[in-house]
Amino acid sequence: DAKTTQPNSMESNEEEPVHLPCNHSTISGTDYIHWYRQLPSQGPEYVIHGLTSNVNNRMASLAIAEDRKSSTLILHRATLRDAAVYYCILRDEGPGTYKYIFGTGTRLKVLA
Amino acid sequence: DAGVTQSPTHLIKTRGQQVTLRCSPKSGHDTVSWYQQALGQGPQFIFQYYEEEERQRGNFPDRFSGHQFPNYSSELNVNALLLGDSALYLCASSLAAGFRLRVSYEQYFGPGTRLTVT
Numbered sequence: 001d002a003k004t005t006q007p008n009s010m011e012s013n014e015e016e017p018v019h020l021p022c023n024h025s026t027i028s029g030t031d032y033i034h035w036y037r038q039l040p041s042q043g044p045e046y047v048i049h050g051l052t053s054n055v056n057n058r059m060a061s062l063a064i065a066e067d068r069k070s071s072t073l074i075l076h077r078a079t080l081r082d083a084a085v086y087y088c089i090l091r092d093e094g095p096g097t098y099k100y101i102f103g104t105g106t107r108l109k110v111l112a
Numbered sequence: 113d114a115g116v117t118q119s120p121t122h123l124i125k126t127r128g129q130q131v132t133l134r135c136s137p138k139s140g141h142d143t144v145s146w147y148q149q150a151l152g153q154g155p156q157f158i159f160q161y162y163e164e165e166e167r168q169r170g171n172f173p174d175r176f177s178g179h180q181f182p183n184y185s186s187e188l189n190v191n192a193l194l195l196g197d198s199a200l201y202l203c204a205s206s207l208a209a210g211f212r213l214r215v216s217y218e219q220y221f222g223p224g225t226r227l228t229v230t
Contacts, residue, residue, distance in 0.1 A: 034218070043116075043202050043221030044155065087154055099145065099168045100219065102154035 004088045009107040012078045020073040020106050022088030027068050032091045035073045037084040083110045114139060116222035118203050124228045125193050133188040137205030138220045144186040147202040155202055161186050162208050193229045200224040
């Protein structure tokens with residue numbers, strides 16, 4: 001299974017941008033990079049995903065390195081509600097379907 | 113539009129007992145995945161069901177089994193419970209069409225069932 005590596009924790013001030021890094025040196029050519037976040041006492045929720053090009057949506061931006069061995073989730077203006085564990089995940093291809101391999105994630109603390 | 117629902121919310125069982133957890137996928141979704149999340153850890157993939165068959169399985173013993181019904185809902189069964197089975201069990205639903213179309217659809221997770229084994 002392809003693996004991802006993330007820092008255990010990060011801190012950010014409210015209203016400032018946050019860059020959450022992820023290393024995935026064993027990524028294959030067809031692996032999509034997914035980001036999910038898990039707020040306290042909730043199930044994970046989808047944030048963003050991409051394959052090769054940088055991606056933007058209403059929640060965040062995803063910057064993917066040219067060699068695809070790393071990516072960065074960008075929260076443009078952190079709010080207190082963004083405090084969560086952020087997971088960088090590679091989608092693992094199997095017989096007829098996919099599965100998602102979670103790592104330990106990055107715990108983001110947002111300071112008021 | 114109802115999201116993913118799971119029942120029960122909490123459950124307390126004794127070692128050696130058996131437990132059944134239930135999941136209803138998001139409307140329109142046909143694939144259900146189950147995850148185990150121990151305290152302080154990321155979710156660990158247990159297995160995935162599509163077309164009422166187990167399609168993929170993570171590194172979990174045969175004590176963990178599942179089922180998918182024609183309406184796409186799913187059950188997770190755990191036999192001979194161990195203390196180490198205490199965890200949050202998450203269900204996620206998605207669309208299998210993503211595989212055939214070579215695109216990626218997100219998974220939607222339920223709130224989970226907290227299982228405590230004493």
